[in-house]
Amino acid sequence: MNRQRQWEDRLFTEGIGIIEREGAQRGFKRALLALYEQQMRSWPELAVASQKLESAAGRTLGLDGRALHLQHNPARITNVTAPTDAGEIARRPCPLCPPNMPHQQKALPFLDNWLVVCNPLPLFKQHFVLVHGAHTPQSVAKILPAMIEFTRLTGFITLYNGPRSGASIPEHLHLQAAPPGWLPIEEQLPQMGGREIVVDSRLPRRMFLDATDSARATELFAHTMRTLERFKTEKTDPEPGLNLAVTAGCEGRPPLVAVHPRKKHRPRCFYARGDERYVVSPGSADMAGMLILPRREDFLRLDQRKVESIFSEICLGPEELARVEQDLQREAQTDGA
Numbered sequence: 001m002n003r004q005r006q007w008e009d010r011l012f013t014e015g016i017g018i019i020e021r022e023g024a025q026r027g028f029k030r031a032l033l034a035l036y037e038q039q040m041r042s043w044p045e046l047a048v049a050s051q052k053l054e055s056a057a058g059r060t061l062g063l064d065g066r067a068l069h070l071q072h073n074p075a076r077i078t079n080v081t082a083p084t085d086a087g088e089i090a091r092r093p094c095p096l097c098p099p100n101m102p103h104q105q106k107a108l109p110f111l112d113n114w115l116v117v118c119n120p121l122p123l124f125k126q127h128f129v130l131v132h133g134a135h136t137p138q139s140v141a142k143i144l145p146a147m148i149e150f151t152r153l154t155g156f157i158t159l160y161n162g163p164r165s166g167a168s169i170p171e172h173l174h175l176q177a178a179p180p181g182w183l184p185i186e187e188q189l190p191q192m193g194g195r196e197i198v199v200d201s202r203l204p205r206r207m208f209l210d211a212t213d214s215a216r217a218t219e220l221f222a223h224t225m226r227t228l229e230r231f232k233t234e235k236t237d238p239e240p241g242l243n244l245a246v247t248a249g250c251e252g253r254p255p256l257v258a259v260h261p262r263k264k265h266r267p268r269c270f271y272a273r274g275d276e277r278y279v280v281s282p283g284s285a286d287m288a289g290m291l292i293l294p295r296r297e298d299f300l301r302l303d304q305r306k307v308e309s310i311f312s313e314i315c316l317g318p319e320e321l322a323r324v325e326q327d328l329q330r331e332a333q334t335d336g337a
């Protein structure tokens with residue numbers, strides 16, 4: 001079966017109709033929400049998962065003086081402990097290829113190469129996954145314009161996990177989308193004050209790139225990736241460790257790209273035994289301020305000191321971040337000259 005045929009059977013025709021009638025600018029978000037409603041009605045497991053989410057335990061801790069939400073979400077255990085070994089990944093059926101998806105799952109086409117589906121194990125109400133039409137590995141190259149456009153059309157936060165930075169299905173390119181109101185990062189956006197790059201060195205350390213102009217944001221991001229190359233954990237890694245969040249900004253503010261450079265895929269305590277073990281494997285939602293904890297014991301005992309040590313271990317250090325910033329400012333000046 002070829003790629004197009006595989007997806008054809010899953011297309012959400014009602015949503016495609018809305019976009020055809022109203023255009024993407026007005027109709028895309030309506031089509032997206034219609035997809036969610038349709039899936040909640042026709043896919044009982046999704047409805048149950050969403051209901052459980054509403055009663056999920058949560059609490060807030062301080063992380064470097066800001067809010068970090070903890071979410072106890074037992075259903076995420078397989079994602080949080082997903083194998084990272086290439087052999088193990090190759091042996092399993094790809095969950096993002098249509099033949100292996102739940103039969104009720106429908107897809108809304110987005111731009112040329114993407115299909116939007118509902119996440120069967122949501123972290124938020126209305127949690128979407130943008131799946132690439134082809135089975136191609138997770139890679140940061142060329143995804144930024146799609147992220148910016150999705151956020152621009154919907155107001156959702158679009159998220160990316162690097163293949164070695166929290167992605168649980170690194171073999172198939174995908175993005176996540178979170179509705180506004182769930183992720184603390186929305187409350188932690190900087191005043192850009194006309195600057196293109198702002199570094200926030202408090203945990204979880206971030207760099208913000210102005211995304212008012214998608215083409216310029218893509219250029220700045222390419223600089224950022226080049227600058228981060230030297231901090232790769234392993235020379236053989238396909239790309240520097242990172243998570244991305246494209247935020248809509250607050251009322252009336254242009255979209256911002258938050259880059260979370262990573263030093264490590266998982267903290268030491270993930271691999272420890274006995275009481276030392278914490279099942280924590282941060283991805284883009286965690287870096288945006290919502291830590292997902294599948295085990296109740298971790299949810300109950302994590303404290304501010306422990307989360308600060310986990311984030312210090314996985315985020316790029318403050319000195320390295322300052323060097324990245326200097327390099328970027330220099331390149332930006334060269335561009336402007």
Ligand SMILES: [Zn+2]
Binds near residue numbers: 095096097134136172
């Ligand atoms: Zn696949």
